[in-house]
Amino acid sequence: DQQVKQNSPSLSVQEGRISILNCDYTNSMFDYFLWYKKYPAEGPTFLISISSIKDKNEDGRFTVFLNKSAKHLSLHIVPSQPGDSAVYFCAAGPNDYKLSFGAGTTVTVRA
């Protein structure tokens, strides 16, 4: 059974607008949360992470929010740019070396 779920397989957003990607997890022992970005024919690359003691972490246009009581994670991209078109994976685990990944959300940024 998948411990990390991304229920939206795809998201289409206009350039300049906000992209919001959601992720839910089931294991209350998870303390480490990350987002990875993947372009076709390439390996995933790290985007942003958040530790369980925080509820928000920002890095430029990317902000990750964590709601531990709801076991919910979200990624906001503001403003969205054409280069943001990619597959985004949510990952979570009890530590940083045993991660469970979601199935991914494909983001398409329209000009």
Next chain:
Amino acid sequence: DAGITQSPRYKITETGRQVTLMCHQTWSHSYMFWYRQDLGHGLRLIYYSAAADITDKGEVPDGYVVSRSKTENFPLTLESATRSQTSVYFCASSPRDEQFFGPGTRLTVL
């Protein structure tokens, strides 16, 4: 070249054959990982290694064997390939925290 490389990038094999996927990293990261990516499942951890000669099972280890005699190499062997092992395989390395992924190997088992 610095970084993490995988070989081959593409492989077609037949059911029952043994296949080894290679992974090499130049950073001397202590941790290395093997994942498989399948539609609808995202990335699933097969095996990981915390250091040379230390390996442990991930979520989907059945049918796979790993070894790590040197810090920089982490080969993945399918001892008797099955059609269900058709997938894209990613190797990753990490000093802790962020994982750095290779470009992937697309394996097809006929």
